[in-house]
Amino acid sequence: MDQKTLWQQYQSLPDEVQQQVVDFLSFLQQKYGFASSEAKPLPDLANEPFVGMWRGRSAMNDSTVWVRNLRKDEWRDHND
Template sequence: MNMEKVLADLAALPPQAMEEAADFIAFLRARHGSAASDAPAGTKFASGETFFGLWRDRRDLSDASAWVDGLRRDEWRR
């Protein structure tokens, strides 16, 4: 996998799609764990990109579990 290509493709997405990609990445990391310790030396990570930390100032996500529970409750009530 070419990380530079992945990052370039991600940076070319509209903001909403970047948020979806960030959600999916978080899902995959939770499911599979982080491979950062297995990465070859010199591998660049997204932490230097402008989209990194996109949601750090969101007060409604301070308790992510409660936020997801609320979403599910709202959606499943229909």
């Protein structure tokens, strides 16, 4: 299974099941002694192109309202 397919399958899981996957991975790392220090260093997010991409968007003036409406629309679509 390639990484892209694995990631898509992970993202399709409900949030609580995703957390179980994360917990299981953590368990395996502890059991088999994988050092987390071997992981690649995280990028400097301040220099990533997506940072600030919503700046100046009128919909983001009140991000709480925007997220609330987005969730309401998403949940309505799944409950019909």
